[in-house]
Amino acid sequence: MDKSNGLRVILFPLPLQGCISPMLQLANILHSRGFSITVVHTRFNAPKASSHPLFTFLEIPDGLSETQIKDDPTSNVLSLVEQININAESPFRDCLQKLLVQESERVSCLIDDCGWLFTQSVAESLNLPRLVLSTFKATFLNAYPIFPRILTKGYFSLSDWEAEDSVLEFPPLLKRDHSWLFREDGEKLNQFFDTVVKNTMRSSGLLFMSCEELEKDSLTLAKETFMVPVFAIGPFHSYFSASSSSLFRQDDTCIHWLDNQDDKSVIYVSLGSVVNITKTEFLEIAWGLSNSKQCFLWVLRPGLVLGAEWNELFSEGLLRSLEEKGKIVKWSPQEEVLAHRAVGGFLTHNGWNSTLESICEGVPMICLPGGSDQMLNARFVSDVWRVGIHLEGKIERKEIEKAVRMLMVESEGKKIRERMNVMKDEVGRSVKNGGSSLRSIETLVNHILSL
Ligand code: UDP
Numbered sequence: 001m002d003k004s005n006g007l008r009v010i011l012f013p014l015p016l017q018g019c020i021s022p023m024l025q026l027a028n029i030l031h032s033r034g035f036s037i038t039v040v041h042t043r044f045n046a047p048k049a050s051s052h053p054l055f056t057f058l059e060i061p062d063g064l065s066e067t068q069i070k071d072d073p074t075s076n077v078l079s080l081v082e083q084i085n086i087n088a089e090s091p092f093r094d095c096l097q098k099l100l101v102q103e104s105e106r107v108s109c110l111i112d113d114c115g116w117l118f119t120q121s122v123a124e125s126l127n128l129p130r131l132v133l134s135t136f137k138a139t140f141l142n143a144y145p146i147f148p149r150i151l152t153k154g155y156f157s158l159s160d161w162e163a164e165d166s167v168l169e170f171p172p173l174l175k176r177d178h179s180w181l182f183r184e185d186g187e188k189l190n191q192f193f194d195t196v197v198k199n200t201m202r203s204s205g206l207l208f209m210s211c212e213e214l215e216k217d218s219l220t221l222a223k224e225t226f227m228v229p230v231f232a233i234g235p236f237h238s239y240f241s242a243s244s245s246s247l248f249r250q251d252d253t254c255i256h257w258l259d260n261q262d263d264k265s266v267i268y269v270s271l272g273s274v275v276n277i278t279k280t281e282f283l284e285i286a287w288g289l290s291n292s293k294q295c296f297l298w299v300l301r302p303g304l305v306l307g308a309e310w311n312e313l314f315s316e317g318l319l320r321s322l323e324e325k326g327k328i329v330k331w332s333p334q335e336e337v338l339a340h341r342a343v344g345g346f347l348t349h350n351g352w353n354s355t356l357e358s359i360c361e362g363v364p365m366i367c368l369p370g371g372s373d374q375m376l377n378a379r380f381v382s383d384v385w386r387v388g389i390h391l392e393g394k395i396e397r398k399e400i401e402k403a404v405r406m407l408m409v410e411s412e413g414k415k416i417r418e419r420m421n422v423m424k425d426e427v428g429r430s431v432k433n434g435g436s437s438l439r440s441i442e443t444l445v446n447h448i449l450s451l
Contacts, residue, residue, distance in 0.1 A: 005034035008105040009448065010096070012112035012119065014081065015045035015062070017076060017247050017273035018353050019113050020136050022209050024245040025236035025321055026111065026133065027055055032239075033445045036105055037106045041093055042088060044069055051244040060095050063087030072303050074274045077338055077372075081115050082188070087116040093125075100126060108451050109204065114141065117192070120199035129204040129451040137352055137380070138208050138218040138232070140373040142225050143170050144197050148190040151182070172383050177375040180393065197226070205229040205447060209356065209429040211437045231444040234430055234437025235356040242353070247273070248331035254297055255336060257327045264344030267404055268337055268363070270299035271349040275370035276306050279313055281395040289326060289398025294408045296326040298339065304340055338363050344417075345407045347400075350377040362424035364388055364416045366403045368395065387420040 009030055013023035024031045024047060027037045037055040041047055042062035049057040062084050064073060073080040100107055109129040112119045114136075123130035134141045143150075146169050153167075167173045173181070182189055200206055203226075210232045212219060223230045236242075245280070258266060269289065271277065277285070282305045289296050311319070311328065322328065334354070337343060338361040346358045347366040355377045358365055365388035367378035382390035389403045407413040430437040 003034060004036065004289045005449070006105055007034075007108040007449070008036040008038060008103055010038045010040060010099065010107060010110045012040045012092070012110065012116060013047070014113040014115045014135075015042045015084065017045075018351050019115070020045065020047050020247065021242035021245045021353060022135050022236050023099070023113065023133060024052060025240045025242060026207070026233075027052070028240035029233070029236070029441060030445075030448075031055070033441070035108075035448070038099065038103075040092065040099075044073070044082060044084070045247055047245055050266075058095060058099070060088060060091035062091075075276055076305070077187070077274055082192075084217045085115075085117045088116075088241065089122070092119070093122045094129070096122060096126060100128065108448050111207070114200060116378055117195045117199065120202050121204055124202070131205040131207060131448075132203045133207045133209075134199050135209065135352060136373045137377060138215050138230075138381075139212055140376050141196075141200075141206075141208075142221050142374075144193045145225060146170065147182075147193045150178070151186050151189065153178075153293060172375055172379045174379065176392075177369075177379065180369070180371050181375050182372065194356050200226045201228065203228055204336075204451060205231060205444075207444070208232045209234070209352070211235070211435075211440075213426045213428060213430045213436065214359075223314055229443075229447055231440045231447070232437065233392070233440045233444060234435075235360050235427065237335055237353075237357060238360060238428075238431040238437075243333055243335060246333075247330070248301070250331050250333040252333060254327055254329050254332050255340065258297065258337065258340045258342040261342040263341050265408075266297055266340075266342045267292075267345040267347055267366075267408055268297050268299075268332075268343050269347040270332065270334065270354070271301070271368065271370065272351040272354055273301070273306070275374075276350045277304060277370075277395070278306055279308060282308070282313060283318075284395050284397045286314065286322060287397035289404065290318065290321045291397060291401040292404035292408075293325065294404050295342075296404075297332065297343075298322075298326060299330045299332050299334075300328050300330065302330055305327040322425075340353060345404070345413075347404070350374040352377055355381060358418070359387070359423055359427055362417075362421050364407055364420045366400075366407055367391060368393075385419070385423060387416055389416070 040058045092101045105220045111131045114134045211234045346363045350369045367390045369375045369378040379387040
């Protein structure tokens with residue numbers, strides 16, 4: 001670490017894997033620049049403090065009951081976010097108030113997730129500057145002010161040819177992506193978007209895990225939309241691994257299994273930490289993988305399949321056929337997997353972390369987004385950057401087999417891989433000396449010092 005600069009930053013992640021990892025990576029980035037770090041977190045999905053001995057961790061109550069936690073509240077993310085926003089406000093205020101009085105070092109700012117709706121007001125009432133971390137691609141956050149307008153358009157029951165059109169207000173999204181974008185109550189969503197936009201505009205800055213090489217125009221637009229300083233400090237895992245902030249136990253046996261496979265011969269399959277699929281979809285994926293005759297490593301997260309515990313849905317025959325070519329684990333060390341020489345493709349739900357991790361390792365993708373920002377990320381991967389194949393929501397064995405074979409063995413896959421290698425190099429340059437992301441970190445550090 002650089003010499004301590006005598007300043008402390010308070011971080012407050014949303015309790016979801018895809019939000020906790022970036023926040024702790026950011027903590028490491030700031031700590032390496034001399035800041036002391038306090039992480040305030042909810043009891044639910046609390047990060048493992050022992051994996052981060054350099055930071056101070058403070059837990060606040062979140063009001064979730066044992067039954068709610070046992071039933072996995074992440075199966076409805078919006079409702080979870082809504083509830084903890086109500087429950088955590090007062091404990092967070094008390095905690096912050098105490099911290100500001102007790103800390104021997106000056107607290108320079110609060111940095112928290114854009115999904116916390118009360119933190120801007122709390123920070124203002126305590127005269128503490130707040131910076132916002134977006135765990136979305138900038139293009140997605142930029143669309144928050146226009147979502148209410150798009151939602152009223154109702155692109156829900158469209159004929160096939162209409163569904164192919166772009167959403168005029170929000171390219172490259174197609175109308176057919178729209179019915180999956182948000183499957184929640186429109187009025188609730190509008191309020192949510194409105195609050196996030198207004199809060200971000202009152203903040204002291206906006207941080208993205210992104211870089212100019214990926215979305216220069218969107219970053220420029222973010223500055224105009226939110227009218228605050230914007231910092232695109234790169235794919236965070238390029239500086240510090242997310243592994244130590246994993247909420248699930250990683251099964252490292254998959255790395256030894258990969259060691260025994262040929263170069264670029266394995267398709268890695270993971271749908272992240274919150275997406276759910278039906279039993280039918282699950283079996284279609286299983287048969288598609290088996291019929292593709294390609295090697296695969298599949299993360300079958302307990303709870304992924306609605307109504308099932310884990311792998312009890314496999315018949316003996318299917319399991320035997322899968323085990324001939326594949327390995328199934330409950331949770332993997334994903335960054336290590338994607339960096340492994342044996343991995344040649346990634347069937348992904350296109351969460352922003354997973355998408356970035358895949359780009360940074362030059363692994364082309366098969367896109368199976370489950371909703372929200374994943375719909376947009378997938379469109380960028382398949383239609384704009386052309387570094388992946390979109391399944392277009394068809395979770396059918398034939399489609400999966402076709403996409404896997406196309407990516408892993410056919411000439412089209414070779415072209416996609418070549419484009420991905422170019423993209424990997426461009427994004428990689430942004431985190432090297434003189435690169436846009438590193439420059440942005442320096443600007444961010446100076447900005448925090450000036451607050
Ligand atoms: N991840 C992992 N092991 C797995 C699956 C996922 O470590 O088996 C990590 C992955 O590297 C990423 C995060 O979990 O950093 C998932 O975040 P993302 O934004 O991709 O999706 P979300 O889970 O939020 O939908």
